Amino acid sequence: EAQVTQNPRYLITVTGKKLTVTCSQNMNHEYMSWYRQDPGLGLRQIYYSMNVEVTDKGDVPEGYKVSRKEKRNFPLILESPSPNQTSLYFCASSLSLGGEGYTFGSGTRLTVV
Amino acid sequence: GQQLNQSPQSMFIQEGEDVSMNCTSSSIFNTWLWYKQEPGEGPVLLIALYKAGELTSNGRLTAQFGITRKDSFLNISASIPSDVGIYFCAGRTYNTDKLIFGTGTRLQVFP
Numbered sequence: 001e002a003q004v005t006q007n008p009r010y011l012i013t014v015t016g017k018k019l020t021v022t023c024s025q026n027m028n029h030e031y032m033s034w035y036r037q038d039p040g041l042g043l044r045q046i047y048y049s050m051n052v053e054v055t056d057k058g059d060v061p062e063g064y065k066v067s068r069k070e071k072r073n074f075p076l077i078l079e080s081p082s083p084n085q086t087s088l089y090f091c092a093s094s095l096s097l098g099g100e101g102y103t104f105g106s107g108t109r110l111t112v113v
Numbered sequence: 114g115q116q117l118n119q120s121p122q123s124m125f126i127q128e129g130e131d132v133s134m135n136c137t138s139s140s141i142f143n144t145w146l147w148y149k150q151e152p153g154e155g156p157v158l159l160i161a162l163y164k165a166g167e168l169t170s171n172g173r174l175t176a177q178f179g180i181t182r183k184d185s186f187l188n189i190s191a192s193i194p195s196d197v198g199i200y201f202c203a204g205r206t207y208n209t210d211k212l213i214f215g216t217g218t219r220l221q222v223f224p
Contacts, residue, residue: 004155035214042116042201042216043156090155101146102212104155 002027006091006105013081013112021076021108023091031094032074033058033102034066036087043090049074081112119202119215127223132189134218136202144205145178145185146212151198159200160187192222 004025013019025032033048035058045058049068063085065077074093078085088109092102119136126132136145144163148156160171162178162185169176175188185202202215 040122040216042119043214044116045211092155101148101158101161102156104157106153106155 004091004093004103004105006108011110015082015112016080019078023074024072025093029093029095031096033092034076035090038087083112086112117202117204117213117215119218123219125221126192128193130192132192135186136215137184138204140206141182142204143207146203147176147187148201149198156201194222194224196222
């Protein structure tokens with residue numbers, strides 16, 4: 001089944017403790033992206049990647065890092081999480097930047113206390 | 114970063130009613146997409162629009178690409194309880210090809 005898999009689904013952590021949210025897609029998509037969803041603000045792009053070893057900042061990149069060492073994986077790294085990063089995170093992939101819509105993962109709900 | 118203005122923010126309707134929501138932008142888009150997000154899941158594509166004035170249906174859903182290229186509308190006819198969720202519009206700009214999402218419309222349907 002074609003899908004984008006995120007892990008974990010839920011995570012509660014403390015301020016300053018480094019964490020990684022993994023994202024993997026099995027569709028051989030070139031384009032991958034991370035979004036955060038907050039009430040009243042919709043989906044805001046954090047980082048995106050157009051191919052292996054090619055990443056770029058989205059609209060809200062502060063406090064986040066990403067890497068794209070393999071085509072299928074695009075982990076989101078929070079080096080020193082803070083409470084304002086409490087949010088619902090989605091990974092998405094597409095055949096290309098201008099491709100037909102995105103396939104989204106099921107989301108990771110992160111709480112930073 | 115740029116966001117699309119989507120309205121209304123939320124709707125509480127009775128089963129069987131029709132629903133309308135819209136999205137507006139200050140920029141011209143070359144593509145409009147409508148997504149639905151069900152509780153606990155990621156958004157799923159419902160309808161894609163590629164030409165100004167285009168009207169496209171998917172079952173009880175109908176979406177239109179505005180003539181000005183700066184807006185789009187989604188209508189749901191004869192709503193049912195499983196229509197519950199958050200509906201997002203998304204637009205793609207000519208110059209960057211980047212997809213920008215609206216703020217979402219939360220729909221609740223009561224039996």
